[in-house]
Amino acid sequence: MTPTLSADHRELIADLSGIVSDYPYADPESTLAVLAGDAGEALGRDATSPEGSRERTGYTILLHATCWYVSSRIFSKSLFASYVQALEGLRAQSDRTACACPAGAHPADLDSEYEVEAGVSMLTEAGRAAFAEDYGLDEDELAAFDCGAFLADLADEALGRLREAHQELFGGIDVSPLDGKFLRDDDHIDIVAMQEALSRSWEDNTGPVALWSARRWLTGQLRDEERIGVFLCLWMGIDQSYGGLPPSYARDLAAALDTIDLDVTCEHPQHPWSTADSTVRSRHRAVVHLYAPDDHPDTPVPAELSARELWECPVQYAQLAREALKDLEGWRTMRGGDDEDWED
Incomplete structure (x- = not known):
């Protein structure tokens, strides 16, 4: 038999x-x-x-x-x-x-x-x-x-x-080596360098850049003109981490997003990011132009939406934060584990 x-x-x-x-x-x-x-x-x-x-x-x-x-x-x-x-x-x-x-x-x-x-x-x-x-x-x-x-x-x-x-x-992820890449000698943040790192997707940079951005945001060590750039790098790192990042990253990402007031309103009919959000490349062009317009003159953001007031609008921050928080929740569903696994 x-x-x-x-x-x-x-x-x-x-x-x-x-x-x-x-x-x-x-x-x-x-x-x-x-x-x-x-x-x-x-x-x-x-x-x-x-x-x-x-x-x-x-x-x-x-x-x-x-x-x-x-x-x-x-x-x-x-x-x-x-x-x-x-x-x-x-x-x-x-x-x-x-x-x-x-x-x-x-x-x-x-x-x-x-x-x-x-x-x-x-x-x-x-x-x-x-x-x-x-x-x-x-x-x-x-x-x-x-x-x-x-x-x-x-x-x-x-x-x-x-x-x-x-x-x-x-565990804890050490992203301090990125200080040498993203901080200039005068301690100003090099947003263009952060964007270039995000664009090198083959180096698996999205998670580390997002985490570095989140931790910098949480320290409050930001000049006013750096805030939207760092936040967009955080947002893009989350959005481009298609397979989801683990709790060792997600904890600080969530903490940074939780600092954004979601209950805000404004009278602006449109914000700059709405014109740049169609592709990863267009987002990159919008951010590098914002911080180095002479070196990167091409941008998807029209002149009438390029004012700093619009970039810094609390409603735009809230819209971005909601989208990113939704991504983080999706990671939990996709990757499993208990709530405490993601929050400890």
């Missing part, structure tokens, strides 16, 4: 494969939370039993296969904690010194989808038999997946990735 996986395990492979290929159709946060929870429960069983050994192998492989998604796509402290706790427990059960495998015997260069199939299959004898048959593995090749050294390497790699990502997503 041909060995087969259970229906539940076939569904698990499908769900996890969608996640690691970055095209999830099951909810990633809840699916991975259940996976980490199941791995944690397995730690309570006898690790020396056949079932315990199979689960140690299967869950170590699965948590390794999916840790990149937890590290970069879901901003949830509780999910990080569940993964780290499970991986630390599995790592403690993996004895690196017991390895008797010949050189080159460990599975290597595994892509995430293959790891998902391997990990789920390793959880049961029927799954192992089906996996070995599908991939033409002999007994020794299948046994290499159970090697303590192989599993320890996977757990260590996953834990290292998770710990580094946790700091990047939830």
Whole structure:
């Protein structure tokens, strides 16, 4: 009789494969939370039993296969904690010194989808038999997946990735090196340099520029003529961070936006930004012209809307702040996590 996986395990492979290929159709946060929870429960069983050994192998492989998604796509402290706790427990059960495998015997260069199939299959004898048959593995090749050294390497790699990502997503971000790029010798802010940094999208500058702008705004160390430029750099950094920025950025961005009074009115029929907001390029042209008109004479803002009074109108600030706050709320929805993950 041909060995087969259970229906539940076939569904698990499908769900996890969608996640690691970055095209999830099951909810990633809840699916991975259940996976980490199941791995944690397995730690309570006898690790020396056949079932315990199979689960140690299967869950170590699965948590390794999916840790990149937890590290970069879901901003949830509780999910990080569940993964780290499970991986630390599995790592403690993996004895690196017991390895008797010949050189080159460990599975290597595994892509995430293959790891998902391997990990789920390793959880049961029927799954192992089906996996070995599908991939033409002999007994020794299948046994290499159970090697303590192989599993320890996977757990260590996953834990290292998770710990580094946790700091990047939830810790403090140092943007002070940008002082040297955005502050002139007289301590004036170089808005044009900030705009040039934003325009170099291939350098992933949007988040750091937005965060630097937010922190400068919050310090109040701004000349009157610099306010709208810094705020527009903050706004553009948020708007151009299409995949969303993590809580390590969003906290200060939200704090800066919260300083804007949203309950304001004016009698202006139109504001300058409404004429510049069609494309990223037109926004850039509008801002650099505002601060260096001789060097950048081209602007989408017509002369009748170029007065500083219009640029500095509280209603324009309020409109921009509302849009940016909406973006931040969208990041929370898209990236998950609890409210406190975004606010601590």
